[in-house]
Amino acid sequence: MNKLFYPTIIFLFILADVYLFLKSSDFRIFGILILYIFLLLRFKLKSNVSFVLSLLFLIFAYFQFLFTDTLIFENPGAVPPASERLAVWSFILIVIGIIQKCIKYGEK
Amino acid sequence: MLKNNKKLLVFILVAVFLFIIPFFWLKPGEMDLGGDSHRLYFYNPLANLKAQAIYSVVPWGIAHVSYNQYFIPYILLLSSIKFFFNSPTTLISIFNGLKLAGSFVFIFLIIKEFLKNKDFKSLTLAEYWGAAIGALFYTFSSSVLDNMKHALVTHDMVFLNPMVFYLILRYLKTLSFKYIYAALFLTFIFSSSFVLYNPPLYAFYPLAFSFIFLYNYFILEKKIPWKGIIVGALFFLGLHAFHIIPVLINIFDKGSEINTRAFESLSESNVGLEYFSAIVPFSKLSLNILMPLENLRMGWSLILIPLLMTLGFLAIRRKDKSILILISIFFFIALFLKSANITNIGVEFYKLLFYIPGFGMFRNFAGQWQFVYTFFYSLLAGLLIASLFSALKKKYIYIISILAIGLLAGRSTAVFNGDLVNVIQRGSKEMGVVIRMDPNYERMLNYIKNIPNDGRVFHVPFTDFAYNLVGGLNNGVYVGQSMVSLLSGRNDFAGYQHIDPFSESFRDLVLKKDYPLIKKMLMLLQVRYVLYNSDPKISDTYFPDFPYKYTNVPASPTAALEFAENISSRKVFQSGYYSLFEVDKENYLPHFYIPSKVLVYDVKPEYNKQYFGSLSFFNSEKLDNIQDKRIAFVESSTCHYIFSEESCSKNEFGTNDDVEITYQKINPTKYKIKVKNGGEPFLLVFQDKYSPYWKLYSADLALNIENVSDNYFDDKIVELEPYKKFIDKKPFETNTLKSIYEKTHIEVNGYANAWYIDSQDEEIEIIAENLSQKIFYYTALVSLISLVLFILYGIKLLKNK
Numbered sequence: 001m002n003k004l005f006y007p008t009i010i011f012l013f014i015l016a017d018v019y020l021f022l023k024s025s026d027f028r029i030f031g032i033l034i035l036y037i038f039l040l041l042r043f044k045l046k047s048n049v050s051f052v053l054s055l056l057f058l059i060f061a062y063f064q065f066l067f068t069d070t071l072i073f074e075n076p077g078a079v080p081p082a083s084e085r086l087a088v089w090s091f092i093l094i095v096i097g098i099i100q101k102c103i104k105y106g107e108k
Numbered sequence: 109m110l111k112n113n114k115k116l117l118v119f120i121l122v123a124v125f126l127f128i129i130p131f132f133w134l135k136p137g138e139m140d141l142g143g144d145s146h147r148l149y150f151y152n153p154l155a156n157l158k159a160q161a162i163y164s165v166v167p168w169g170i171a172h173v174s175y176n177q178y179f180i181p182y183i184l185l186l187s188s189i190k191f192f193f194n195s196p197t198t199l200i201s202i203f204n205g206l207k208l209a210g211s212f213v214f215i216f217l218i219i220k221e222f223l224k225n226k227d228f229k230s231l232t233l234a235e236y237w238g239a240a241i242g243a244l245f246y247t248f249s250s251s252v253l254d255n256m257k258h259a260l261v262t263h264d265m266v267f268l269n270p271m272v273f274y275l276i277l278r279y280l281k282t283l284s285f286k287y288i289y290a291a292l293f294l295t296f297i298f299s300s301s302f303v304l305y306n307p308p309l310y311a312f313y314p315l316a317f318s319f320i321f322l323y324n325y326f327i328l329e330k331k332i333p334w335k336g337i338i339v340g341a342l343f344f345l346g347l348h349a350f351h352i353i354p355v356l357i358n359i360f361d362k363g364s365e366i367n368t369r370a371f372e373s374l375s376e377s378n379v380g381l382e383y384f385s386a387i388v389p390f391s392k393l394s395l396n397i398l399m400p401l402e403n404l405r406m407g408w409s410l411i412l413i414p415l416l417m418t419l420g421f422l423a424i425r426r427k428d429k430s431i432l433i434l435i436s437i438f439f440f441i442a443l444f445l446k447s448a449n450i451t452n453i454g455v456e457f458y459k460l461l462f463y464i465p466g467f468g469m470f471r472n473f474a475g476q477w478q479f480v481y482t483f484f485y486s487l488l489a490g491l492l493i494a495s496l497f498s499a500l501k502k503k504y505i506y507i508i509s510i511l512a513i514g515l516l517a518g519r520s521t522a523v524f525n526g527d528l529v530n531v532i533q534r535g536s537k538e539m540g541v542v543i544r545m546d547p548n549y550e551r552m553l554n555y556i557k558n559i560p561n562d563g564r565v566f567h568v569p570f571t572d573f574a575y576n577l578v579g580g581l582n583n584g585v586y587v588g589q590s591m592v593s594l595l596s597g598r599n600d601f602a603g604y605q606h607i608d609p610f611s612e613s614f615r616d617l618v619l620k621k622d623y624p625l626i627k628k629m630l631m632l633l634q635v636r637y638v639l640y641n642s643d644p645k646i647s648d649t650y651f652p653d654f655p656y657k658y659t660n661v662p663a664s665p666t667a668a669l670e671f672a673e674n675i676s677s678r679k680v681f682q683s684g685y686y687s688l689f690e691v692d693k694e695n696y697l698p699h700f701y702i703p704s705k706v707l708v709y710d711v712k713p714e715y716n717k718q719y720f721g722s723l724s725f726f727n728s729e730k731l732d733n734i735q736d737k738r739i740a741f742v743e744s745s746t747c748h749y750i751f752s753e754e755s756c757s758k759n760e761f762g763t764n765d766d767v768e769i770t771y772q773k774i775n776p777t778k779y780k781i782k783v784k785n786g787g788e789p790f791l792l793v794f795q796d797k798y799s800p801y802w803k804l805y806s807a808d809l810a811l812n813i814e815n816v817s818d819n820y821f822d823d824k825i826v827e828l829e830p831y832k833k834f835i836d837k838k839p840f841e842t843n844t845l846k847s848i849y850e851k852t853h854i855e856v857n858g859y860a861n862a863w864y865i866d867s868q869d870e871e872i873e874i875i876a877e878n879l880s881q882k883i884f885y886y887t888a889l890v891s892l893i894s895l896v897l898f899i900l901y902g903i904k905l906l907k908n909k
Contacts, residue, residue, distance in 0.1 A: 026452045048422055055418040061394050062411040076389045087394035088450055091443070097421060098436045105433060 006039045007049050011056065018085045033092065040100070047104065050097030054090045061086035115236055116228040119216065122240075123209045126247065130204035133526035134197050137544045140529045142575075142588030143258025149179065150203075151196045151545070152595055153187040158834065159597035164354070164880035165776045165796065168574070168593035169606035170633065170859050172797035173880050175358060177888070178303040178351035182261070185297050203264070204256065208523070210267025211252050214274045215483075216243035219490035221277050222431045234497030237509040242490020244513055245413055246270075248520040251482040254402045256528045257541060261300045262308065265479060268294065268301050269312050273320070273483075280324045283333055286909075288340040289902060296347045296895075304355040305366070307469040311445070312480040319438050319484075327430050343901075346894025353887040354880065363800070373463050380468025381459060384448070388458075391449040391474055396481070406519035412512055413489055420492025423499040432491055439484040445470075446477040533587055535654025539645060541587075543580025548684025549591070552639070555681050555688065557596035560817040560829045562699055562773050563636020564599045565592050565688075568672040569646065570661035571603035577655075579645035579685070587655070592639065597776070600639070604659045607633060609721025609858040616723075618660045623674045625728055630675060631697045631737060632726075632857045634795040636690060640672040643685040693818075695737070698825050699773070700781060702790050703740035703856075704765045708747045708756050721858045738821065740793050740856040750852045750864045764790035772811055772828035774836055777881035780809050783872040786865070793862045794876060798855040801879040804863055805845040809873040839885050842877050 013032045021028065039045065064083035072081050134140070141147045149156040159167045161179035166172055190199050219239040225231050231239070246252065252266045272291045279287040295302050302309060324330055345352065358364050372379050398410040424432055444450060448458045461467050470476045493512075497505045522528040533539045556565065567576055567590065576590035590602040604611045610629055617626045648656050648663035656663040662671050676689035709725035716724075725741045747756035768784040769792070781792075794802065815829040852864035865872070 024451070029451055030453075051418060051421040055415070055422075058397070058414055058418055059411070062398065062414075065394055065398060065410075066408060073390070073392055073395060076392075081394075083394045084392050087392075087397055091393060091397070091440075091450060094418070094421070095440050098433060098440065101424075101429070101433050102437075105429060 006043060007045065007053060010036045010039065011053060014053075014057065014089050018082055018089070022079050024080055024085055024088070029088075029092070033096075036096070040096075047097045047100035050093045050100060054093035054097060057086045057090040057093065061090055113229075115231060119213075119228065119240075123213050126212050127205035127209035129208060129523060131198075131201040133204065133529050134201060134542060136195070136197055138542045138582070138584075139196050139200060139545070140257065140542045142533075142541060142586045143260070144588075145258075145260045146588040146594060147200070147259065147261070148588075148591060148594045149183050149186055149261075150199045153183045153190055155595045155597075157183040157187070159594050163776045164801075164878060164884055166593075167597050167599055167776065168590055169599065169601060170608070170795075170797045171599050171776065173364075173799045173801055173878060175351060175354040175880065175884065177354070177884050178299050179261070180299075180350070181297050182300040204529075207252060207256070207264065207267050208247055210271060211247040212243045214267065214270035215246040215486050215490070216240065218270060218274050218277060219243065219487060219494070221274070221281070222428075222435075222487070222491060223494060224427070232498065233502060233505055234500070235494045237505055238492075238494025238497050239490045241413070241416075241493050241509060241512050241516075242486045242488075244516050245489050246482060246486035248401075248516045248523065249399060249482045249486070250401050251478045253520060253523060253528060257531050262303075262306045264298055264301045265306075265308060265312070268298055269316070269479060269483060273316050276317075276320055277323075279336065280320065280328060280330065280333070283336065285336055285339075286905060288336055289905060292340060292343050292347060292898065295344065296898075299348060299351060302348065303351055304359070307472075307476040308479050310466075310469065311477045312483070315438060315442065315480050316483075319434065322434060323431070327434065343894065343898055347891055347898060349894065350884065350888040350891040353890075354883050357883060358880075369468055370466050372468050373465050378462055378468070380471040381462040383471040384459065384462060384473065387472070387474075388448050388455060391447055393443075393447045393450055396443060396447045399482075399485070401519060401522075403522070406515065409515040409519055412515055413493075416496055416508070416512065417489050417492045420494075420496040423496045424492075425495050425498055428491060428495055432488070432495070435484060435488045435491060439481075439488045442477060442481040442484050446474060446481040448473050533585055533651075535651055536585065537650050537652065538583070539650050540582070540584035542582070543578070543584035543586050544582045546579065546581050546684060549578055549686055551683040552681070552686040552688065553591060553596050555683070556592055556598055556637070556639075559598070559637075561636065561827055562598070562830065563696065564601065564634045565637045565639050566630060566633075566635045566675070567592075567600060567602045568638055568640045568661065568675075569648075569656060569663040569668050570601070570659055571655040572658040573603045573655050574605040575655050576600075576602035577646035577651070578641070579643035583645070585645055585650075599634075601633065601635065603655070604719070608719050610726065611719035612715075613722040613726045615659050622728070625731065626675055627691070627695050628731055628737070629722075629726060630691065631695055632795075632860075634697060634699060636696050637680075638672045638676040638689040638691070640669060640687045640689060641685055642669065642687070693820055696820065697738065697795065698771075698818075698820055698827055699795050700769055700771045700779070701738055701793050701795075701821075701825055702765070702767045702769060703763055703793055704736045704738045705734060705740075706747075706763060706791060707734075707739060707741050708744050709741055710744050725858065740791060740862060741858065742854065742856050742862075746854045746856075750854060764788040768824050768826075770811060770813060770826040770828060773830040775831065775881075777878040778836065779876045780807075780811055781874045781876060782809060782811055782813075783865075783874065785870060786867055786872050787870050789864065789866040791856070791862050791864050793856055793860055795857075795860045797859055798861050799878065799880075800853070802853070802861050803842075803847040803877055803879055804849050804853075805842045805875045805877065806848050807842070807845060807873055807875045809875070840882075842875055842882070845875075848874075 010032065017028050017032060061083045064081065064086055068081045068083050139151055141151055161176050161183055164173055164175055166174045186199060189202065193199060216239050219242050220231065223235045225235065255263050271294060275287040275291040321332065324332060359366050359370050361367055397414055400407055400410055449455060529542060531541050533541055574589065575587050578586040578591060580586065590600050592598055592600045601607050607614055610633065614629060617629065642665040644665060647665055662668045672689055677692045678690055679687055680690045681688040707730055712724045715721060744756060766785045767790045769781055771779055771781045773779055811828060813828065817827045817829045819826045849863040849865055854862050856862040
């Protein structure tokens with residue numbers, strides 16, 4: 001139960017970070033990240049959790065990308081498009097997943 | 109299920125298909141040659157070799173020193189192929205085909221190696237389709253396709269990088285030196301893609317080699333075969349000595365442009381960091397993950413490969429785990445380096461990298477890291493999809509594979525219909541990039557090539573950059589570096605960037621229509637001919653926004669003709685749209701001259717930057733009262749270097765006006781000069797870009813003064829016909845001679861060389877030679893010896909086999 005609950009919380013935190021705040025903030029990103037790493041260690045979550053979360057944000061980023069005016073990529077403003085922020089989260093989570101795999105591989 | 113032998117057959121058929129596709133892009137006689145660089149080596153390899161690749165002085169503009177010899181093996185390869193096909197169109201198609209087929213083949217083979225399968229038969233269906241999708245993902249990526257138009261010579265690395273990587277991988281697995289041998293041979297004939305000036309080289313190979321060593325250590329669990337590596341490295345250095353050593357010398361030569369760039373991180377203004385900071389907001393991680401092509405066609409299909417990959421992470425097979433983790437690490441490093449814009453901390457960290465000497469070359473990070481990123485992306489995609497497929501039923505593998513390949517091919521329709529190269533010139537109204545050469549222009553090039561003096565050519569219309577525009581017989585226009593310089597070897601001025609340091613002065617004079625002063629300026633640039641192009645296709649009617657806006661030289665046929673006539677005196681040749689005008693001999697300063705007046709000036713701080721330099725000295729105030737056109741401008745601090753402070757403070761004085769000189773061009777890096785009526789000090793001006801590599805040697809010359817090409821200023825300057833043989837018979841004749849007047853070698857006119865010659869002798873015989881060319885001769889000798897040893901080693905390998 002816990003193993004599904006906490007990733008959901010992280011998932012919602014990330015969605016809140018992307019959709020409730022206009023600008024990206026390293027404090028929020030790394031805050032959520034530290035919390036996530038703590039949960040991974042505390043509840044021994046597998047790398048697949050990170051990969052699934054990454055996959056979800058990749059899909060979100062993709063749909064945002066489809067509905068984003070491409071002009072924003074040519075003339076970026078101060079506010080990054082949601083697709084970009086979701087892609088960053090997807091990237092971070094997949095990197096964490098790989099690190100988890102590495103650690104597990106090392107242990108073996 | 110595919111039968112085992114069919115797997116190889118399908119693989120070969122796809123590769124052949126990809127190789128053949130580019131042959132349908134261009135009709136016979138059509139070529140895409142322009143861009144920031146050029147591809148005139150496809151059109152006429154030997155002419156381009158002679159003009160650009162042999163000598164260490166560029167054939168355009170004010171002739172600065174640059175090592176372009178890395179082109180030699182590549183252009184010789186092109187010449188050999190052209191000898192059989194005799195068609196530049198076929199030549200272009202062959203190399204485009206190599207890029208597509210080579211990319212597919214070698215990415216596939218690398219993935220196959222990582223799947224630990226010895227041959228095609230042992231590949232499972234999942235592995236086979238995974239490798240095929242990974243390879244096609246690379247082949248249809250923006251790194252390969254979007255860079256096809258206006259392709260730089262280094263774009264060959266899209267297939268060379270995987271090829272070299274694969275061969276080294278095979279060597280590590282088999283320890284058979286034939287793989288290293290093949291890789292060395294390829295790097296030699298494609299040395300143009302392995303030149304040290306090429307930043308993507310530094311992006312790819314350090315990461316690729318690090319990966320290979322880790323792979324060897326952790327996955328193959330083998331010792332590093334140092335012996336083979338050292339032998340290979342020595343052969344590489346020997347074979348490439350002819351371009352690596354000169355460029356290395358150039359990099360560590362303080363004052364050279366490349367040295368300034370390489371070590372800008374140590375200077376006060378970190379230009380690389382400034383440039384990076386300006387463009388980093390444009391970088392988008394989402395675009396790098398989804399990898400759309402430039403035209404964003406079928407954007408909805410972009411998710412499939414990343415989606416399959418992420419699913420693949422969930423289905424990693426035990427046997428693939430180690431290699432996937434290793435590739436993932438390199439993929440994410442490459443993704444970070446290519447994207448840069450990942451969190452503020454990430455950007456700040458990236459900025460710190462620009463304090464490492466040399467890292468400034470990655471200022472255009474998205475372009476420089478794209479090849480290594482796409483490479484690791486495709487390998488990871490292939491392996492992860494193979495992992496995913498191994499957990500699926502056969503029918504799903506077929507469905508997903510067909511869908512993935514269909515979508516990849518669907519969004520890359522430009523590959524199949526030729527739109528990849530058949531594009532519209534930017535800034536133009538419907539003018540294509542692809543041209544069919546106009547025979548009239550070929551006649552003009554031939555005429556220019558055979559002119560017996562070495563006067564320079566000024567192009568009208570004149571562009572804002574360094575581009576030259578030439579219309580084709582079709583609805584296409586060549587926009588690229590000048591064909592006059594790159595095919596005939598004659599220095600010319602095609603645009604604003606070529607006439608540095610006079611660029612801004614020229615623009616100002618054009619606005620004022622001050623033709624007398626423009627003529628004086630052109631004298632100081634050694635302009636003797638004006639090439640007027642009346643082709644409406646290159647006019648501002650078809651190019652309203654680019655490339656004519658800034659400099660203001662007229663670009664409509666009538667106004668451009670008026671401009672050309674105002675700065676020249678008579679027409680000497682016409683062929684179709686192209687007319688060559690000549691300036692009066694009175695308004696021409698030859699390559700070497702003795703100034704009758706030296707004008708001293710102070711650099712104004714506001715003009716102390718590129719393109720503005722001449723605003724400090726070139727103005728009507730200084731020039732109006734001077735009748736004799738043999739003048740030289742010397743900067744005051746330089747003046748103090750050779751003259752007394754008292755003389756310099758007078759601001760105006762003459763040099764020995766009675767001196768007569770006779771000179772002959774041996775090649776662009778070597779001239780022979782005979783001075784008569786010396787005895788008193790004089791300044792000898794040489795109108796090539798100042799470089800400390802230009803040296804004077806005292807020598808006994810055997811100049812044949814019967815072959816006079818022209819004479820100027822009442823026979824005080826005599827120009828002999830240039831030495832006509834392709835190769836200098838005495839390339840090392842100055843070896844035993846000591847260079848003279850080094851301490852009085854100065855810069856005049858804001859760019860040119862001059863020597864203050866203080867000799868008692870009435871007659872002096874001198875050779876002016878650029879040291880960089882001799883450096884090339886020596887290093888070429890090393891490469892030649894290495895090549896012989898390399899061939900002998902190859903024979904030995906064959907015998908052993």
